[in-house]
Amino acid sequence: MNSKKTILVAPLHWGLGHATRCIPIIRELLKNNYNVFLASDGGALLLLRKEFPELPYVSLPSYNITYPKKGAFFKLKLMLKAPYIQKIITSEKKVIEELVSEGKIHGIISDNRWGVRSKNIPSVIITHQLNVLSGSTSYVSSKMHQKLIKKFDACWVPDLEDSINLSGKLGHFKDALSVPFPVIYIGLLSRMKKKKLPIVYDVLCLLSGPEPQRTVLEEQLLSVFKNSEKKILLVQGIVEDVKKEKQIGNIKVINFLKSDDLEQAINESTYIVSRSGYTTIMDLAAMEKKAFFIPTPGQFEQVYLAKRLKQAGFVPSCKQHKFKIEKLDKISFYKGLKDFNSQPDFKNLFRFFESE
Known part of the structure; x- marks a missing residue:
């Protein structure tokens, strides 16, 4: 394996979830002899820098997503922000192309950041939302999302493929034959391990x-x-x-x-x-x-x-x-969240970055 390859890992800053689920990926990349370059904004970037203080990073423009006090207005707020979000995606692409042209990165793992991709190096999107639920506009929002996913070389879904899974219709198509792009179900992404400790x-x-x-x-x-x-x-x-x-x-x-x-x-x-x-x-x-x-x-x-x-x-x-x-x-x-634990085969997944 080429130890000199650097993979950019870029989670969306929308709460901390996208950043935290990238932590096991970063750990495994380092374990498998890759260099890692971090990219995000706000609390998500700060969190990753605290976890991996030795890694180089770049700040990306912020999507600035907030929830209205009244949840019913959330969809409207997002729709009004669409032109701004498109602008951010364009800005992200500029930052990425600069890193690629300077030879600083050789592969991309983007967690729901749509501008973080390049035609010149292998680019993966991580998402559990093959379908995007937005009430009466779910069909349209799902089609728009799928169009964005198609622009990447690979789509990794952090879930199980079988009927016992965590994401339900979010991460699974009704008809397996009508899948519009290749999807790899990688198992659950978690930085956490179960341990027997005294209850505090x-x-x-x-x-x-x-x-x-x-x-x-x-x-x-x-x-x-x-x-x-x-x-x-x-x-x-x-x-x-x-x-x-x-x-x-x-x-x-x-x-x-x-x-x-x-x-x-x-x-x-x-x-x-x-x-x-x-x-x-x-x-x-x-x-x-x-x-x-x-x-x-x-x-x-x-x-x-x-x-x-x-x-x-x-x-x-x-x-x-x-x-x-x-x-x-x-x-x-209730029985609690049992029956779901399935670890990703990272070695196999990372072969994606070795294909020329």
């Missing part, structure tokens, strides 16, 4: 995702848990230069945790309360945890995933404004 916390509240909904949920959870007897750890999901901790009654609040510390906290907690973001679901499945999901209002994908896992008997969930402490009693009636 009754509940771990894991926050993530764009503002203002991240703060809305944080305030609600603090209010719900402040008078309970339970021992609570709340991780805000705000990546900052310095780790900050405070105690609010029975609740320990931490701004962010690096991978190893978060893995420990999840293993030390009986239950997890979090958004039903796909990366969080993969992490909890890798650790076979019991959880309660509160999907982001107006985020069709999270609402769908929470509903699907609830109906299948894996994880209970409810709307944000309906969450109260009694809801946790429902967790024991």
